[in-house]
Amino acid sequence: MVFSAILTIYSFAAPKDAGRSFAEGPPEWIFLHRGVGEIPCLWQSWLEHSFFERQLHRRRLQPVDTCFNPKDYRLHSLEGLITSPPLEEANDAPAYEGALYWLRQAYAHIYNPESMLAGKYALLFWIERVPQGYIDLLSLQRSCAMVSLANAAVLLKRASQSWYLDGFAEHIITEAKQMMGFEYWTWLDYPMQAYGMI
Known part of the structure; x- marks a missing residue:
């Protein structure tokens, strides 16, 4: 468990080659962290104590209730993208x-x-719960998947x-923008504004 957590931290900190994060599927930190979540039931009680x-x-x-987030309207607006995706x-x-x-x-x-959930752990909370189908779409570098990931990066x-x-978040947003068509760039306004990238 400790080793898996350290590997995840290493994957966050390791130098990133521009344009290579999604070259061989989803970024390794996603793969590694989802693996950490597979805790055998036999160890669950020990780990909790x-x-x-x-x-x-x-x-x-x-x-x-999502109303806890005063800027939930920004995320709610993403429904306009996912309910009418490209063919x-x-x-x-x-x-x-x-x-x-x-x-x-x-x-x-x-x-x-x-909840007592900090930003870093909120991102991990998200990664632990997204459907595997979404991870597969990230592997395919689908634009809608990249938009969601860029907006998740704001949690950091x-x-x-x-x-x-x-x-790290700036790297995610930059990579996502490079992989999507120009018509999707407006969906990155919020994450880019959050990090002073525009």
Whole structure:
């Protein structure tokens, strides 16, 4: 468990080659972190009563009202994209809807005082819950999938104290923008404004 967590941190901190993050499927940090979530049931009780208890807290969080997030309207607007995707992505709507649902939940948990979920862990909360179908679409570099990931990167805005995340969100947003058509760029206004990129 510890080694898996360290690998995830390493994947955040490792130097990134421009334009290569999605060259061989989804970025390794997504693959690695989803793997950390596969905790054998046999160890669950021990982990919950160990120093991992705080790490496992987010795995027990239940859905909350998205109104906790004062900027939920920005995420809600993404429904306009996923409900009328390009023809070649028409069958992928359920995966996008699932990703957006959990993204709105991740943001809401940050603002819910009872959740005690910081930005970095909110991103991981999201990655743990998105449908595998969405991860597959990221692997295919689909524009709608990239838009969701770029908006998820804003969650890291509150994680600036983590040295290994320095510049990480900006890298995600830049990579996403390079992989999508010009007609999708307006959907990146919020994440780019959040990081002073426009």
